[in-house]
Amino acid sequence: MVGASEAARMERLESQVENGGGGAWEYLCLVRKLKARRSNKVLKHGLSILNDHRARSKLGAEEWTLYEQVAFAAMDCQQHDVAKDCIAVLSKQFPGSIRIGRVEGMLLESKGAWAEAEKVYARLLDDSPLDQIIHKRKVAMAKAQGDLSAAVKFLNKYLEIFMADHDAWRELAEIYVSLQMYKQAAFCYEELILSQPTVPPYHLAYAEVLYTIGGLENLQTAKKYYASTVALTGGKNTRALYGVCSCSVAIRQLTKGRNKEEKEMSDLQTLAAEALQRDYKQRAPNKLPLLMSMLKNMKLNS
Amino acid sequence: FLSRGVEFLSPFLPSKGTKRWQRLQIRPLLFFLSQKGLCFGGAAASMAEDLVLDTAIRDWVLVPLSVVMVLIGVLRYFVSKLMRSHQAPDLKVVKEGQVILRARNLRAASGFIPAKSFRSRKTYFTNEENGLLHVPKGQSQNAQAQMFSDPNLAMDMMKKNLSMIIPQTLTFAWVNFFFSGFVAAKIPFPLTQRFRGMLQNGIDLSTVDVSYVSSRSWYFLNLFGLRGLFSLILGEENAMDDTQRMMQMSGFGFDPSRVIA
Numbered sequence: 310m311v312g313a314s315e316a317a318r319m320e321r322l323e324s325q326v327e328n329g330g331g332g333a334w335e336y337l338c339l340v341r342k343l344k345a346r347r348s349n350k351v352l353k354h355g356l357s358i359l360n361d362h363r364a365r366s367k368l369g370a371e372e373w374t375l376y377e378q379v380a381f382a383a384m385d386c387q388q389h390d391v392a393k394d395c396i397a398v399l400s401k402q403f404p405g406s407i408r409i410g411r412v413e414g415m416l417l418e419s420k421g422a423w424a425e426a427e428k429v430y431a432r433l434l435d436d437s438p439l440d441q442i443i444h445k446r447k448v449a450m451a452k453a454q455g456d457l458s459a460a461v462k463f464l465n466k467y468l469e470i471f472m473a474d475h476d477a478w479r480e481l482a483e484i485y486v487s488l489q490m491y492k493q494a495a496f497c498y499e500e501l502i503l504s505q506p507t508v509p510p511y512h513l514a515y516a517e518v519l520y521t522i523g524g525l526e527n528l529q530t531a532k533k534y535y536a537s538t539v540a541l542t543g544g545k546n547t548r549a550l551y552g553v554c555s556c557s558v559a560i561r562q563l564t565k566g567r568n569k570e571e572k573e574m575s576d577l578q579t580l581a582a583e584a585l586q587r588d589y590k591q592r593a594p595n596k597l598p599l600l601m602s603m604l605k606n607m608k609l610n611s
Numbered sequence: 612f613l614s615r616g617v618e619f620l621s622p623f624l625p626s627k628g629t630k631r632w633q634r635l636q637i638r639p640l641l642f643f644l645s646q647k648g649l650c651f652g653g654a655a656a657s658m659a660e661d662l663v664l665d666t667a668i669r670d671w672v673l674v675p676l677s678v679v680m681v682l683i684g685v686l687r688y689f690v691s692k693l694m695r696s697h698q699a700p701d702l703k704v705v706k707e708g709q710v711i712l713r714a715r716n717l718r719a720a721s722g723f724i725p726a727k728s729f730r731s732r733k734t735y736f737t738n739e740e741n742g743l744l745h746v747p748k749g750q751s752q753n754a755q756a757q758m759f760s761d762p763n764l765a766m767d768m769m770k771k772n773l774s775m776i777i778p779q780t781l782t783f784a785w786v787n788f789f790f791s792g793f794v795a796a797k798i799p800f801p802l803t804q805r806f807r808g809m810l811q812n813g814i815d816l817s818t819v820d821v822s823y824v825s826s827r828s829w830y831f832l833n834l835f836g837l838r839g840l841f842s843l844i845l846g847e848e849n850a851m852d853d854t855q856r857m858m859q860m861s862g863f864g865f866d867p868s869r870v871i872a
Contacts, residue, residue, distance in 0.1 A: 439700050470705065473712035499724045500713075506720040530725055537723075 315343060323347070326354055333358055334368070341378055348385035355379035356391070373399060380412055384419040392416050407437055411446070418450055426450060441471060448480070457488055475504045482514070491522045509541040513549055520556060525563050532556035536577065544584055553581040558607045662823055664794060672795050672826055676786065680833045681840060683778050688845050691774050710736075714744055783830065790826035798822045 322336040333354040340347055355375055358364045365372055376395045383392035396416060400409050410433050417426035427450070433443050444467045451460035464481045471477065482497035498515035505511065516534035519527045535552035542549070557578040582604050589597045714736055721729050736744045794814060802810075802821040810824040 439702060439705055470702065471709050472706075473709040473716070496728070499728050502723050503716045503720045504713075506723040 315339065319343060319345065323350060326350075334364075337375065337378060341374070346385070348382040351378060351382040352386055352388065352391070355382060359395075373402060377408075377412060381415070384416060387419065389416065389420060392419070407433055407440065411440075411443060414443075414446060418446070418453070423450060423454060439470075441467075441474070444471075445477070452484070457484055460484055461488070473504070475501055478504075486518065491518050494518050495522065507541065509538050509546065509549075512538040512541065513546065513552075516549070516552055520552065520559075523559075525560065528556050528560050528563070532560065532577070539581075539584075547585065547588055550581045550585045550588070554578055554585070554604070554607060557581075662794060662797070662819070664797065668793070668795060672790055673829060676790070676826065676829060677833055677837075680782065680830075680837060681844075683782060684837060684841055685844065687774055687778055688841075691771070694770055694774070710744065779834070783827075786826060786830045793825070794819065794823045795826035795829050796824055798824055 319336065319339040322332050322339060325331075326333050326336050327350070337351060337355060337358075339345075340351055355378060358368070359372075359375065359379060368375060376399050380392045380395035380399070383389070383395065393416065396409065396412055399412065400406075403409055410429065414426050414429040414433065417429060427447075430443050430447055430450075433440065437443075444463070448460050448463045448467065451457075451463055461481065461484055464477060464484070468474070468477055468481065478497050478500045482494045482501065485491070485494035485497060495515065495518045498511055498518060501508075501511040502515060512534045516531045516538065519531035519534065532553060535549045535556060538546055538549035539553065544550075557575070585600060585604075586597070589600050717729070717732055717736070738745065791812070792814070798810075800822070804821060807817070807821050810821065810828040811819065812825050812827050814823070814825055
């Protein structure tokens with residue numbers, strides 16, 4: 310599990326390495342482990358290690374991982390010749406390897422040669438049809454080309470096989486939201502909540518999607534999920550508090566004639582409103598009047 | 612038993628200590644016998660007298676036996692690495708694993724999603740026609756039968772079993788042949804009489820305290836206890852010692868379709 314302590318350590322190492330102190334290799338290892346995307350720094354320090362003969366031989370077997378990492382960073386910074394050199398060294402050492410083939414495909418991708426990259430990936434998939442990363446590269450390519458429906462198709466096919474991959478579900482949910490296919494997005498968020506029920510962002514996102522779809526039942530469910538987000542984050546999530554208020558307003562508008570549930574709803578709403586006011590007083594007191602006027606409007610519109 | 616043990620060990624023993632060793636063995640024996648003679652009437656009390664064991668036993672029995680077992684374990688590890696055939700993951704197997712993961716998540720976190728979506732997922736998994744987890748009665752294959760019908764798996768299992776059984780058998784025979792018939796070590800805590808048959812196998816004297824064991828028990832101790840050492844030498848995951856493999860072998864009745872139920 311990525312911990313906050315490791316992220317803090319990476320930051321410290323980054324500043325240390327930038328200012329000329331040692332620890333570049335440790336920094337690169339941490340970046341790789343945490344999958345942080347600091348490509349220009351990785352490129353700079355990685356190249357300094359690789360070009361220095363002594364430091365490179367000190368790495369031993371890890372040298373090739375560093376080559377791969379620097380190749381990725383170079384592609385991200387659009388330095389194609391650096392990436393090409395790294396790939397040349399790697400393919401000399403490991404001829405015919407699928408991992409190197411993947412890096413080559415990514416180089417073609419970063420240059421924009423979509424058709425050739427597609428061919429490379431198809432060939433690699435023939436050899437090892439169960440390679441998750443190649444599947445995901447295909448999806449990324451489709452997304453980069455702007456073809457979101459193709460990305461959705463690829464991602465669905467991937468998820469038919471690897472249906473426990475929650476990162477893929479998350480990606481699919483975000484693509485659906487951008488395509489405004491909210492029902493499908495709601496399904497994906499449900500999968501995410503099933504696999505990781507104690508992660509607040511998924512509850513929040515699910516609530517937002519439900520709120521967007523609209524309809525009384527969905528609004529009530531959305532309110533429940535906003536409330537659960539508030540519970541999971543200990544009341545610190547301002548967006549969820551706002552969500553509770555807006556849901557209550559919307560529900561009240563839809564159920565104008567019926568009186569029976571109003572009491573229980575307004576309890577939650579008043580609590581949320583109070584929490585919001587407290588939060589604003591503490592953190593942004595000059596915006597408090599905006600909040601007060603909005604709350605007043607909400608109560609008046611019931 | 613004395614003469615047999617001495618006979619076998621005398622080429623290994625330093626010449627100086629031979630007579631002393633013999634004397635050491637005989638003296639406590641006479642002592643015991645005299646004790647027995649004195650204790651007429653009542654049951655013989657537990658012999659709390661200490662046998663003095665020659666350090667030569669430690670040098671030439673205990674340490675070599677441990678060293679040999681460690682070396683055999685390392686050798687076995689390398690041989691198994693050489694013989695391991697790379698099994699390409701099967702699409703169906705991977706998919707089934709993922710389906711099971713997803714279904715397990717559904718069961719565990721079912722309280723977190725709306726009832727309607729839970730029901731729709733439940734039917735997706737279990738409906739009669741194309742539910743992913745639905746296994747019509749009579750069609751579910753026993754995992755064991757499946758394992759044997761797949762030739763690759765059967766070969767793998769055979770290789771694993773062989774690599775475990777053969778060194779064990781050979782080492783055991785070697786121990787029995789060379790290192791039997793004398794007391795090898797003393798267990799530091801007292802034991803009941805039931806263990807006598809197991810631990811004192813080559814020692815034909817029934818009055819010796821059960822804490823004094825033969826080298827066969829030292830072999831078994833090493834067999835089960837070298838796992839920690841292997842995990843240090845060979846890295847964490849290769850520390851499988853024989854107990855784990857034996858448990859794996861005996862766990863054949865494991866039926867994965869009943870895991871989820």
